Every structure is written in structure tokens, then in C-alpha cells.
Amino acid sequence: xxxxxxxxxxxxxxxxxxxxxxxxxxxxxxxxxxxxxxxxxxxxxxxxxxxxxxxxxxxxxxxxxxxxxxxxxxxxxxxxxxxxxxxxxxxxxxxxxxxxxxxxxxxxxxxxxxxxxxxxxxxxxxxxxxxxxxxxxxxxxxxxxxxxxxxxxxxxxxxxxxxxxxxxxxxxxxxxxxxxxxxxxxxxxxxxxxxxxxxxxxxxxxxxxxxxxxxxxxxxxxxxxxxxxxxxxxxxxxxxxxxxxxxxxxxxxxxxxxxxxxxxxxxxxxxxxxxxxxxxxxxxxxxxxxxxxxxxxxxxxxxxxxxxxxxxxxxxxxxxxxxxxxxxxxxxxxxxxxxxxxxxxxxxxxxxxxxxxxxxxxxxxxxxxxxx
Amino acid sequence: xxxxxxxxxxxxxxxxxxxxxxxxxxxxxxxxxxxxxxxxxxxxxxxxxxxxxxxxxxxxxxxxxxxxxxxxxxxxxxxxxxxxxxxxxxxxxxxxxxxxxxxxxxxxxxxxxxxxxxxxxxxxxxxxxxxxxxxxxxxxxxxxxxxxxxxxxxxxxxxxxxxxxxxxxxxxxxxxxxxxxxxxxxxxxxxxxxxxxxxxxxxxxxxxxxxxxxxxxxxxxxxxxxxxxxxxxxxxxxxxxxxxxxxxxxxxxxxxxxxxxxxxxxxxxxxxxxxxxxxxxxxxxxxxxxxxxxxxxxxxxxxxxxxxxxxxxxxxxxxxxxxxxxxxxxxxxxxxxxxxxxxxxxxxxxxxxxxxxxxxxxxxxxxxxxxx
Ligand SMILES: CC(C)[C@H](C(=O)O)[C@@H](O)C(=O)O
Ligand SMILES: CC(C)[C@H](C(=O)O)[C@@H](O)C(=O)O
Numbered sequence: 001x002x003x004x005x006x007x008x009x010x011x012x013x014x015x016x017x018x019x020x021x022x023x024x025x026x027x028x029x030x031x032x033x034x035x036x037x038x039x040x041x042x043x044x045x046x047x048x049x050x051x052x053x054x055x056x057x058x059x060x061x062x063x064x065x066x067x068x069x070x071x072x073x074x075x076x077x078x079x080x081x082x083x084x085x086x087x088x089x090x091x092x093x094x095x096x097x098x099x100x101x102x103x104x105x106x107x108x109x110x111x112x113x114x115x116x117x118x119x120x121x122x123x124x125x126x127x128x129x130x131x132x133x134x135x136x137x138x139x140x141x142x143x144x145x146x147x148x149x150x151x152x153x154x155x156x157x158x159x160x161x162x163x164x165x166x167x168x169x170x171x172x173x174x175x176x177x178x179x180x181x182x183x184x185x186x187x188x189x190x191x192x193x194x195x196x197x198x199x200x201x202x203x204x205x206x207x208x209x210x211x212x213x214x215x216x217x218x219x220x221x222x223x224x225x226x227x228x229x230x231x232x233x234x235x236x237x238x239x240x241x242x243x244x245x246x247x248x249x250x251x252x253x254x255x256x257x258x259x260x261x262x263x264x265x266x267x268x269x270x271x272x273x274x275x276x277x278x279x280x281x282x283x284x285x286x287x288x289x290x291x292x293x294x295x296x297x298x299x300x301x302x303x304x305x306x307x308x309x310x311x312x313x314x315x316x317x318x319x320x321x322x323x324x325x326x327x328x329x330x331x332x333x334x335x336x337x338x339x340x341x342x343x344x345x346x347x348x349x350x351x352x353x354x355x356x357x358x359x360x361x362x363x364x365x366x367x368x369x370x371x372x
Numbered sequence: 373x374x375x376x377x378x379x380x381x382x383x384x385x386x387x388x389x390x391x392x393x394x395x396x397x398x399x400x401x402x403x404x405x406x407x408x409x410x411x412x413x414x415x416x417x418x419x420x421x422x423x424x425x426x427x428x429x430x431x432x433x434x435x436x437x438x439x440x441x442x443x444x445x446x447x448x449x450x451x452x453x454x455x456x457x458x459x460x461x462x463x464x465x466x467x468x469x470x471x472x473x474x475x476x477x478x479x480x481x482x483x484x485x486x487x488x489x490x491x492x493x494x495x496x497x498x499x500x501x502x503x504x505x506x507x508x509x510x511x512x513x514x515x516x517x518x519x520x521x522x523x524x525x526x527x528x529x530x531x532x533x534x535x536x537x538x539x540x541x542x543x544x545x546x547x548x549x550x551x552x553x554x555x556x557x558x559x560x561x562x563x564x565x566x567x568x569x570x571x572x573x574x575x576x577x578x579x580x581x582x583x584x585x586x587x588x589x590x591x592x593x594x595x596x597x598x599x600x601x602x603x604x605x606x607x608x609x610x611x612x613x614x615x616x617x618x619x620x621x622x623x624x625x626x627x628x629x630x631x632x633x634x635x636x637x638x639x640x641x642x643x644x645x646x647x648x649x650x651x652x653x654x655x656x657x658x659x660x661x662x663x664x665x666x667x668x669x670x671x672x673x674x675x676x677x678x679x680x681x682x683x684x685x686x687x688x689x690x691x692x693x694x695x696x697x698x699x700x701x702x703x704x705x706x707x708x709x710x711x712x713x714x715x716x717x718x719x720x721x722x723x724x725x726x727x728x729x730x731x732x733x734x735x736x737x738x739x740x741x742x743x744x
Contacts, residue, residue: 077572089572120611125492141513141529146575151532153579157513158526198628200461203518207525231632232667238610238636239492256570257629260603264610295604 003037004323007068009045009061012088013301015074018292021308021365022072022315025335028372029319029328036325041068045095046076046088046296056084056091062098066287070322071095072315073291078298092291096137099287101276102163103170104137104255105317106293108241108262109182111271114342118267118355121241126265129241130182133248133262134171135255137276139163140204142252157253159204164211166280171195171249172220173281182245184330190223191246196230196254208251230254234261241265259293269294270307270354271336273314277321288322290314304360307352309336312368335371339364375409376695379440381417381433384460385673387446390664393680393737394444394687397707400744401691401700408697413440417467418448418460418668428456428463434470438659442694443467444687445663450670464663468509471659473648474535475542476509476627477689478665480613480634481554483643486714490639490727493613498637501613502554505620505634506543507627509648511535512576514624531576531623536583538652543567543621544592545653554617556702562595563618568602568626577602580623602626606633613637631665641666642679642726643708645686649693660694662686676732679724681708684740707743711736 008023010016026038043061050056056076065071073095076088095101109130110116116123136159144156171193180188195212197205209227216225228236230250236243237258250258263269272293279286292310300306313336320329340355341347350367351357359367380395382388398410415433422428428448437443445467448460467473481502482488488495508531516528543565552560567584569577581599588597600608602622609616609630622630635641644665651658664682672678685708692701712727713719722739723729731739 087572093573120494120497121492122494142570142573144526147530148575148578152530153575154516154528154530155574155576156526157529158519158524160524161522198514200459201465201514202527203520203525204527206520231628234606234629235632235635235641238633239639253625254629256603257606257626260607261610261633263607267611269607 001035001037003039004069005039005041005067007065007071008040008042009071009073010042011045011074011076011296012047012078013075013296013298014306015076015296017301017306017361018308018311019072019074021361022311024365024369025312025315025332025372028369033328045073045091047078047081047084049091050081050084050088056086056088057094062094065095066098068287069285070287070318071099071289072318073289074311075292075294075296077296093142095289096276097143099278099289100138101278101287101289102136102138103167103277104135105174105275105277106133106135106259106262106272108133108265108272110266112337112341112345112347114345114347115340115355119265120267121265126241129245129265131244131246131248132174132178133250133255133259134167134174135259136163136167136251140252157202157204159207159251161207161211164208165215168212168215168249169219169280170277171247172216172223175223175247177281178247192224192226193247193249194233194244195225195227196233196248196250196258197227198230199227200229204251212249230258233258237261237265263293268307268354269310270352271309271313273310273317275314275317275321281321285322285324288318290318304362305353306361307354308361308365309340312336312365331372335368338371339367373407373409375411376441377411377413377439378690379437379443380412380414381443381445382414383417383446383448383668384419384450385447385668385670386678387448387668389673389676389678389733390680390683391444391446393733393740394683396737396741397684397687397704397744400741405700417445417463419450419453419456421463422453422456422460428458428460429466434466437467438470440659441657442659442690443471443661444690445661446683447664447666447668449668465514467661468648469515471650471661472510473650473659473661474508474510475539475649476507477546477647477649478505478507478631478634478644480505480637480644482638484709484713484717484719486717487712487727491637492639493637498613501617501637503616503618503620504546504550505622505627505631506539506546507631508535508539508623512624529574529576529625531579533579533583536580537587540584540587540621541591541652542649543619544588544595547595547619549653550619564596564598565619565621566605566616567597567599568605568620568622568630569599570602571599572601576623584621602630605630609633609637635665640679640726641682642724643681643685645682645689647686647689647693653693657694657696660690662690676734677725678733679726680733680737684708684737703744707740710743711739
């Protein structure tokens with residue numbers, strides 16, 4: 001029997017709602033695989049931690065996180081804590097830092113053809129889009145030294161080669177797994193890696209480009225690496241998202257923005273998962289934080305309206321990257337697709353409101369759990 | 373007779389081609405308005421300046437720029453100078469700095485209904501989109517102190533209140549001119565201002581938000597100001613661009629990316645102008661740099677293929693902001709619309725290839741000049 005210790009941090013507002021559905025799915029995985037055990041520990045993070053402990057994440061929780069095999073994270077924040085300092089989001093940053101979860105993976109794809117309608121883009125433009133953003137997650141401007149005085153404020157956008165190197169290795173590993181065909185099994189050889197920076201303006205951008213180039217030349221000569229300025233990347237992602245099928249490799253700030261453009265492309269954040277990992281995929285187990293890209297959505301919290309899919313797919317990523325349970329991950333991903341897809345296309349056509357359906361959070365979660 | 377001194381810097385590759393068309397239009401303005409004189413001085417910038425002088429912009433050109441009433445700029449760069457240091461783009465940054473052209477204005481709109489096809493977005497999503505990005509242009513990470521060593525590289529993302537204040541005043545002025553109706557005459561009262569930052573992570577972002585808030589409360593209580601995190605702004609701009617009709621007020625880095633998303637939304641950079649101004653619109657003449665958003669497009673240079681419209685509309689912005697010649701600016705904008713619009717809609721249907729037409733650069737320029 002393999003045992004995995006999972007720290008579950010539901011967070012605020014819709015966080016606990018979507019978490020409940022993901023845990024149903026984890027129950028099913030456990031039932032179907034008697035040799036796998038998932039020990040779950042629950043704790044507070046974000047606003048709910050601020051209310052109880054005065055900080056968005058306690059030292060104790062950080063310790064529990066680093067002793068776990070993985071952290072399943074809901075979402076944090078809300079108007080109640082608009083003026084809190086530190087704010088609920090500092091809880092996420094604290095966890096990323098503690099676990100040194102340096103690579104943030106955000107897949108962007110239209111899960112099933114019948115979901116093309118949800119995209120603001122024309123179907124023939126967006127059809128077949130499938131890329132994964134690999135964002136450096138523990139460095140750059142978001143973690144550099146800060147000065148905060150009334151007369152001046154600054155953030156140091158700083159990188160050392162070591163930080164770019166390890167992120168480049170993750171991007172390369174993801175490109176091999178994803179494959180040119182996008183089948184997740186390396187079909188067609190490694191996918192193209194698009195590195196985004198502002199090497200024309202930023203010193204940190206020139207370091208990013210040089211180190212990335214070196215790592216790929218030296219260690220992955222068979223992977224196609226292309227450089228793109230981050231601003232024009234933003235433009236082209238909207239104009240022709242399929243053009244970036246493969247892996248987008250970028251720093252913390254640009255990755256933050258470019259990965260949210262993905263959300264714009266698919267039309268809803270409700271289906272987009274993310275993984276923040278501390279090791280190289282394919283090199284064994286590593287700790288990580290798995291969370292939906294969407295926030296805590298206070299406006300729809302408690303109404304059984306929120307889409308649980310992003311959280312459920314985050315669980316699938318947890319199984320894939322932290323537990324190296326690839327079949328189990330694929331089973332969940334396939335179940336989501338079947339539940340989502342229209343009846344005409346052989347699916348169940350069960351969707352929450354954000355995707356144009358009328359299913360509730362629980363109903364969608366139940367359907368996915370029973371499909372798994 | 374009013375005389376305006378214009379420094380003309382065509383730059384590299386397609387730069388001189390589009391510049392020639394804009395100057396044709398300026399000739400027409402001069403013919404129709406005998407009391408206006410535009411004294412033109414020509415000089416080098418970017419790669420062509422590197423080739424001749426070893427630097428992308430000489431001190432002499434910077435001096436000429438600051439003694440001019442406005443700078444009409446083409447575009448710079450190309451593979452020939454990929455390894456030049458400083459690079460051609462440093463010429464733009466040098467000019468912005470010299471003129472203290474602290475506010476970069478980038479309008480985003482679909483000029484005529486029949487151009488909706490060119491957008492990657494569904495027509496009902498993008499229809500009616502009309503906003504102007506006001507990007508802080510002389511501060512932040514792109515101008516902060518740089519460290520560039522093999523073992524570490526950094527850029528200081530720094531703001532002082534003064535820099536945010538003056539940019540907020542430009543955003544407010546633009547909101548008043550644009551108007552809620554987007555008619556450019558303040559129709560319906562001042563447009564909404566959307567301020568984008570990462571106040572949840574960046575110290576500079578918190579300063580941005582606080583100072584912006586203060587300026588609007590104190591000086592423009594009648595203008596609606598909304599704050600938005602820059603990442604979710606990127607997502608929402610794709611999902612529902614009309615939702616930001618009005619003014620997007622943001623810092624140098626986020627403005628760089630968000631304004632390029634505009635290019636994605638309209639589907640081509642070929643029609644998008646920009647202005648980098650050194651004063652507050654509505655408070656009289658001020659120096660500025662006017663340039664297309666697109667780059668020097670080496671692949672299509674010299675082939676009579678490039679769309680001259682972005683350069684021509686940049687000239688219109690020059691007349692509006694640096695010369696306070698509003699009627700003349702409007703005349704050019706209207707001429708562009710008539711030339712562009714389909715015959716069914718009462719236009720001439722003359723478009724370059726990037727917009728699905730078959731007109732050449734010169735033909736399009738001639739048509740616009742004669743419409744003016
Ligand atoms: C909440 C915030 C700190 C975080 C970030 O900017 O990294 C979020 O926007 C994200 O993208 O995960
Ligand atoms: C060329 C470059 C220096 C410039 C910038 O980043 O400011 C350009 O991308 C722009 O947006 O005007």
C-alpha cells in the first residue's frame with residue numbers, strides 16, 4: 001500500500017464548496033484503488049486564517065505543508081479582508097515560498113468541442129488550442145526586495161541563473177510529456193517551447209533569455225525553443241492561440257498575466273487548474289500546491305453555483321505530478337470531459353452556469369465522481 | 373500663421389514606407405489650411421542610426437527632439453541589429469526619457485463595422501469596443517536601476533507619487549475628452565477610468581493604487597474610478613473588451629502588455645496609433661512622440677504591403693495633442709474610416725492585405741490623402 005499525506009486548505013468563500021467536490025472524487029479514487037491511501041489533514045488559509053490567527057498562513061500550517069506529499073488548495077480572499085495586511089493572498093505566496101514550489105503549471109485548452117461556444121474567440125481561431133504555461137513562481141518582482149514608504153515604493157525584479165535553469169528544466173520536461181501532438185504521452189516528439197521575456201528592455205529579461213538558451217542547447221538540443229517578446233506574445237495569444245501550442249516558458253510577472261489571458265481565451269476560469277511544483281516532472285515525486293486559477297468569487301459563494309471543475313482538475317494534477325499516479329489523473333480528466341460534453345457528442349451535457357448549463361456545484365461534482 | 377516644428381524619424385524597414393504616406397496626408401492638411409505651417413526636419417533613429425553613428429539615437433537628435441513641437445516616429449529594429457548593444461529600441465526609450473513623455477496613449481477600437489471580421493473575437497463580443505490605454509511611460513521597471521552581471525540581473529520597479537499623479541491627471545483628462553459615449557467630445561460625461569495594478573503583491577502597485585485613488589478623490593470626484601488587478605484585467609479584456617470602454621490607467625510594464633492585448637482584440641496592429649505625451653491633454657500644446665504600435669516588420673519591408681494607417685492615425689494624434697488642432701485630427705480620422713469601410717457601408721473599401729484587402733501601401737495612403 002502506498003500512502004500519500006495531503007494537506008487540504010479549502011480557504012475562503014467558494015473554496016470549501018469546490019473542495020468538497022474534489023474530495024468526493026478523491027474518495028472514489030481511493031475506493032477503486034485499495035492499495036492507495038490518501039491521508040487528509042485540514043487547515044485554514046487566507047481570510048479564514050486571518051480571522052482566527054491574524055495571519056493568512058501560520059508557521060504550523062507551513063510546517064504541515066512541507067511535511068505533506070502535496071497541498072490541495074481552494075481559493076482565498078474577499079472584500080472582508082480588503083484592508084488586511086498581510087492580505088489573504090500572502091498565504092499563497094508564503095506557501096509557494098516555503099515549499100520552494102518554483103514552477104507554476106497552467107494548462108490551457110478547450111476541453112471538449114462543444115465548449116467552443118463559451119470562448120469569446122471565433123471557433124475556427126480557438127479550436128485545437130492546447131498549451132501549458134510554465135511560470136517561474138518563487139522569484140522575480142513578486143518576491144524581490146520591497147521598499148514601501150510614502151515617498152517611494154519599489155519591488156526588485158531579480159533573477160539568478162539557478163532560478164531560470166530549474167524552471168527551464170521543468171518546461172523541457174513538460175514539453176516532452178505533452179508532445180507535439182498534445183496527447184500527454186510525448187506523441188510526435190517534444191512540443192515546442194516558447195520563452196517569453198522583455199530582453200529588449202529588462203536586464204532580468206536578458207538573463208532569462210541567455211540562461212534559457214544555454215540550458216536548452218546543452219541539455220535538450222532536440223527540443224525546439226523559440227523566443228518571443230512578452231508584449232507581442234500577449235497580442236499573438238489572442239490573435240492565434242493555436243500558434244503557441246506547446247509550452248510557454250516565462251517569468252513570474254509575465255506568467256501571471258499570460259496565464260490569465262488563457263482564461264480569457266477559453267472564456268471562463270471555471271475549468272482551469274494549476275500546479276505549483278517543487279521538482280522536475282518525470283523525476284519522481286515532489287511536493288506541490290494544487291489550486292484552481294479562479295479566485296474565491298464571494299459574489300456566488302454559498303449558492304451551489306460555482307464550477308467545481310478547476311478544483312477537480314487540480315486534484316488530477318496533484319495525482320500526476322506529486323504522486324506520479326498518471327492513470328488515475330487521466331481517469332479524472334476523461335470523466336470531466338464525458339460529463340461536460342454535449343449529449344450529441346456522447347457526453348452527459350452536465351455543466352454549471354458559467355459554462356452555459358444549469359447544473360449546481362454538487363450535481364456536477366457527483367456526476368464527475370460517479371463517472372470516475 | 374501658426375508654425376509647428378516636426379522632427380520626422382522614419383526609422384528602419386517599413387518605417388520610411390509608412391512615414392511617406394503620413395507625410396502625404398500632412399501635405400494635404402497644409403494645403404487646405406494656408407495659415408498652418410509644418411516645418412519638417414528629418415533624421416535617423418534605431419538601426420539606421422546605429423549603422424551610421426554607433427548609437428540608436430544621437431545627442432544631436434535628442435536635442436532636436438526637445439526643440440521641436442512634436443516627433444513623428446516610424447518604427448525601429450530588425451534582425452541585423454539583434455546583437456547590437458544598445459539595441460535599436462533603446463532609441464525609443466531614450467527619446468521618451470529626453471522629452472519626459474510620461475504618458476503613452478493607445479486607443480483601441482474597431483474603426484468601422486465591416487472590420488469586425490479581422491478580429492479573432494466573435495463580432496457580438498468585440499462590437500462597440502472603444503477604450504484608450506494610458507500607460508505610464510518614463511518610470512517603473514523599464515527605467516529603474518539595472519544590475520547586469522553573469523550571476524544576477526535585476527531591474528528596479530520603482531514609483532514615486534509624483535509620477536503616478538501626473539499620469540492620473542492624463543487619464544482623467546482623456547476620460548473627459550473621450551466621454552461615456554466615446555464620441556471624443558465628452559458626450560455623456562467623463563468615461564470610466566479602470567486602474568490596473570498588482571496591489572496584492574507589489575509595493576509599487578500599492579503606491580500606484582493609493583496615489584491614483586487620492587488624485588481622483590481630490591481633483592476629479594465626478595469621474596468613476598475602478599481598480600482591477602492587472603492579471604484579471606488581461607483575462608477580462610479578452611472575454612469582454614467592451615466592459616472596459618473608457619480609459620485604462622496603468623503602469624509601464626502592465627501597460628506594455630495590456631496595450632498589446634488591444635492589438636490582439638482588433639486583430640491587427642496595422643491600424644493602431646500611439647502617442648507619448650509630456651503634458652496634460654486640454655492644457656495647451658505639449659511635446660510628444662507619435663508612432664504606430666506595430667514594429668518595423670522586416671519580412672514585408674520594401675514590398676508596398678505594409679498598412680500605413682497606424683502611422684497616419686499617429687499623425688492625427690500629433691495634431692490633436694501636440695498642436696491642439698482637433699478639427700484637422702478628426703478630418704484625418706474620418707478619412708481613414710471612409711477609405712476603409714466597405715462599399716456597401718458607403719466607404720471605398722480600400723484596405724491593405726493585413727485587413728483582408730488587396731491595396732498597396734501607397735494606394736491606401738493616396739486614397740486617404742485625397743479623402744482628407
Ligand atoms: C493571488 C496572487 C498573489 C497570485 C499571483 O499573482 O501570483 C495570483 O494572481 C495567481 O496568479 O496565482
Ligand atoms: C520597443 C520597446 C522598448 C517598447 C516598450 O516596451 O516600451 C515597445 O514594446 C512599446 O510597447 O512601445
